[in-house]
Amino acid sequence: MSKPHDRPGTGKGGQPAGGPMADARAGLRLVVDGTRHITGLVEALHGQIQRLAPPLRWRGPPSDPLQAASAHDTDGLPRSRGITGLVYRSIQGSTRLIGDGLDGLLAPFDGVLGAGSAAGQATPRRDALVAALNGVLGDHLLRSANPLAITMQLRRGGQLLDPAALGTTAPRRVLLLVHGLCLSDLGWRRNGHDHGELLAKSLEAAPVYAWYNSGLHVSVNGRALADLLEQLVRDWPVPLDELIIIGHSMGGLVARSAIQQAKDSGQTWPERLRKLVFLGTPHHGAPLERAGNWLHRVMDLSPYVAPFTRLSRLRSEGITDLRHGNLLDADWQGASRFDHRDRRVPTPLPAGVDCYAIASTAGEPGSAGSMLGDGLVTVDSALGHHRRTALDLGLAQDHTWVGHGIHHLDLLSDPAVYRRLLGWLGP
Numbered sequence: 001m002s003k004p005h006d007r008p009g010t011g012k013g014g015q016p017a018g019g020p021m022a023d024a025r026a027g028l029r030l031v032v033d034g035t036r037h038i039t040g041l042v043e044a045l046h047g048q049i050q051r052l053a054p055p056l057r058w059r060g061p062p063s064d065p066l067q068a069a070s071a072h073d074t075d076g077l078p079r080s081r082g083i084t085g086l087v088y089r090s091i092q093g094s095t096r097l098i099g100d101g102l103d104g105l106l107a108p109f110d111g112v113l114g115a116g117s118a119a120g121q122a123t124p125r126r127d128a129l130v131a132a133l134n135g136v137l138g139d140h141l142l143r144s145a146n147p148l149a150i151t152m153q154l155r156r157g158g159q160l161l162d163p164a165a166l167g168t169t170a171p172r173r174v175l176l177l178v179h180g181l182c183l184s185d186l187g188w189r190r191n192g193h194d195h196g197e198l199l200a201k202s203l204e205a206a207p208v209y210a211w212y213n214s215g216l217h218v219s220v221n222g223r224a225l226a227d228l229l230e231q232l233v234r235d236w237p238v239p240l241d242e243l244i245i246i247g248h249s250m251g252g253l254v255a256r257s258a259i260q261q262a263k264d265s266g267q268t269w270p271e272r273l274r275k276l277v278f279l280g281t282p283h284h285g286a287p288l289e290r291a292g293n294w295l296h297r298v299m300d301l302s303p304y305v306a307p308f309t310r311l312s313r314l315r316s317e318g319i320t321d322l323r324h325g326n327l328l329d330a331d332w333q334g335a336s337r338f339d340h341r342d343r344r345v346p347t348p349l350p351a352g353v354d355c356y357a358i359a360s361t362a363g364e365p366g367s368a369g370s371m372l373g374d375g376l377v378t379v380d381s382a383l384g385h386h387r388r389t390a391l392d393l394g395l396a397q398d399h400t401w402v403g404h405g406i407h408h409l410d411l412l413s414d415p416a417v418y419r420r421l422l423g424w425l426g427p
Contacts, residue, residue, distance in 0.1 A: 124158065124186045127158070127184045127185075127186055127211075128183075128184055128186065128187070130148055130150065130184075131150065131179075131182060131183055131184035131187070131211075131214070132182040132183075133148060134148070134149065134150050134182075134213045134214060134215050135181045135182030135183075135214040135215050135316065135318060135319070136182065136215060136315065136316055136319070137215055137316060138150070138213040138214060138215020138216055138316050138317075138318060139215050139216055139217075139316045139317045139318070140215075140316070141213070141215070142213065142215075142216065149213055150211060150212060150213040151212075151213070152210070152211075152212040152213070152221060152224035152225060152228060153210075153211050153212070153228070154176075154208050154209070154210060154211075154228055154232060155185045155208075155209050155210075155211050156206075156207065156208055156209060158185065158186055161208055161232075163232065163235045163236050163237055164235070164237060166206065166237055167237055168237055168238055170206060170236065170237045170238050171204055171205050171206045172238055172239060172240060172241040172242065173203060173204060173205035173206070173240075173241060173242040173243075173244070174205060174206050174208055174232070174236070174240060174242070174243050174244070175196060175199060175200050175203060175205040175206065175207050175208065175244045175245075175246070176208050176209075176210065176229075176243065176244065176245045176246070176255075177195070177196045177207065177208070177209050177210070177245075177246050177247075177248075177251075178209075178210045178225070178245065178246070178247040178248070178251030178252070178254055178255050179209070179210065179211070179212075179214075179248055179249075179250075179251050180214070180247075180248045180249025180250040180251050180280075181214045181249060181250045181318060181319065181322070182214060183214070183248075183249075184211055185209035185210065185211040187412065188209065188248075188412055190409065190410075190412040190413040191413040192413075193412075193413040193418070194207075195246065195412065195413075195417075195418055195421060196209065196246070198418065199246075199418075199421060199422065199425060202422060202425075202426055203244070203425060203426065203427075205242075205244065208232070210225060210228075210251070210254075212224065212225070212254070213318075214250055214316075214318045215316030215317065215318045215319070216316070216317055216318055217317045217318065217321055217326070217329075217332060218250065218253045218254055218257050218318065218321045218326055218327055219257050219261070219326065219327060219328050219329045219331070219332070220317075221254045221257070221258075221318075222253075222254050222255075222256070222257025222258040222260070222261050222327065222328075223257070223258070223261050225254055225255070225257075225258040226258040226259075226261050226262040226265070226267060226269075227267075229243070229258065229262070229267075229269045230262065230267045230268065230269050232269070233268065233269045233272065240272055241272065242272060242274050243269065243272045243273045243274065244273075244274060244275045244276075244277075244425060245273065245275075245276050245277070246277045246279065246421070247276075247277070247278055247279065247281055248279040248280060248281070248411060248412060249279070249280050249281060249282065249376070249377070249408065250281075250282070250318065250321075250322065251281070252278035252279070252280075252281025252283070253281060253282070253283070253321070253325060253326075253327055255276065256276075256327055256347065256349070257327040257328060259273065259276075259350050259353075260327065260328065260347055260350075261328070263350070270350065273350065273353050274353065274354065275353065275354045275355075275356070275424070275425055276349070276350065276353050276354070276355045276356070277355075277356045277357070277358070277421060277424065277425070278355075278356070278357040278358065278382070278384075279358050279411045279412070279417070280358065280359065280360060280374055280376070280377050280382050280408050280411045281357065281377070281382060282322055282325050282376075282377045282381045282382065283325050283357075283381055283382070283383075283384045283386075283393060284324065284325050284380070284381040284384070284385075284386050284391065285322060285323050285324040285325045285342075285381060286322045286323075286376055286377055286378075286381070287373075287378060288376060317332075317337060320332075320337045320338065321337075323340070324342045324343075324344055325344065325381070326344060327344070327345075327347050328344075328345055328347065330343075330345050331343055331344045331345060344391065346390040346391055348393070348394075349384075349393055349394075349395070354399070354424075355393075355395060355399060356395070356399045356400070356401075356424050357382060357383050357384060357393075357395055357399065357400050357401075358382070358400070358401050358402075358403065358411065358417060358420060358421075359373070359374070359377070359378075359379040359382030359383050359400070359401075359402045359403075360373075360374040360379075360382075360402065360403040360404065360406035360407070360408070360410075360411060360414075360417075361373060361374060361379065361402065361403070361404050361405070361406070362374055362375045362405070362406070362407050363404065363405065364404050364405050365404045374406060374407055374408040374411070375407050375408050376408040377408060379402055383395060383400050383402075399424075401420050403416055403417060403420075
């Protein structure tokens with residue numbers, strides 16, 4: 001299997017470049033971006049206070065709030081003029097120059113301190129931190145060519161998957177696990193338990209884990225995953241008979257997006273897909289993101305609070321996709337990603353594939369709010385229920401299960417969840 005496309009600043013196989021100096025340089029760039037962003041926010045607020053009388057003209061949000069801090073316009077708000085404006089732009093320019101200078105000073109030490117050093121290798125803790133950062137700011141990391149941006153890849157044991165190394169003894173069945181927002185492939189190892197490893201032994205399958213930048217649009221990650229799976233089928237050392245996918249949270253949306261886009265583009269790997277399982281997947285969105293977006297809209301109504309909405313715009317494209325459960329480009333293109341309206345194109349579950357869904361509640365049965373959900377995703381959303389027939393996933397009752405007293409992340413390790421998975425996926 002050929003490796004993910006590398007880009008400047010990424011390490012072997014598209015992995016974020018490791019090493020303490022590489023991380024320091026990437027972190028420095030992000031700090032510089034953030035400093036310039038906050039300076040722009042203060043300038044915008046200052047400008048609004050100076051203009052108490054005249055009505056304000058709103059020209060819409062920028063595509064990238066962090067970049068907006070150095071743009072000629074500040075979130076559509078008029079920038080400060082005269083000496084005040086000169087001071088703010090001097091701060092912006094100085095911050096940029098200092099950042100570029102420090103980055104240049106650190107660059108020569110990158111290879112020396114990173115190469116051949118144990119500290120230069122990826123670690124579970126570093127991967128978890130990078131994954132969380134990508135979930136929140138991954139779209140900005142990609143646009144700014146920050147080395148911390150993750151490239152979609154398939155891994156096993158925390159390392160890039162190399163099918164050729166499995167040889168002719170490789171199983172003819174693959175179990176693919178797709179993580180959720182802000183998590184990494186190693187997030188499946190929760191509380192000393194890994195659904196993938198244990199299920200793979202029972203199913204005589206090879207466990208494979210996706211790792212991706214969860215701050216990007218679900219459709220972007222779905223397309224990248226579809227391409228990798230097509231490549232996986234071609235490069236698998238023996239004929240691949242069966243593919244099973246388990247998606248946790250956002251991972252379930254990415255899997256659905258990959259399947260639909262693969263079929264639309266004529267890829268063949270969906271023909272090998274037999275079973276698809278969702279763990280706490282927000283098929284119809286998550287209430288926390290919807291609440292955050294309404295707060296964002298309310299803040300926008302006041303010209304004096306509007307500058308602070310830039311902070312709420314920092315949440316990534318991946319997070320805003322969770323408002324309604326966007327799957328395809330058509331679900332978000334042509335409109336602001338902060339639009340509260342549900343514009344999704346109805347996307348049914350794949351025909352000929354056994355699909356299952358697990359939901360959970362944080363409370364015990366009968367307790368107050370026990371059916372509200374697992375703390376992040378409601379039961380109805382996780383089971384694909386929707387009042388609009390076109391959007392309802394129509395899962396059979398015996399293909400769904402609701403656990404109680406299980407938080408969203410505990411779906412990754414709960415024994416009852418594992419037993420249910422084994423019952424559905426086992427022989």
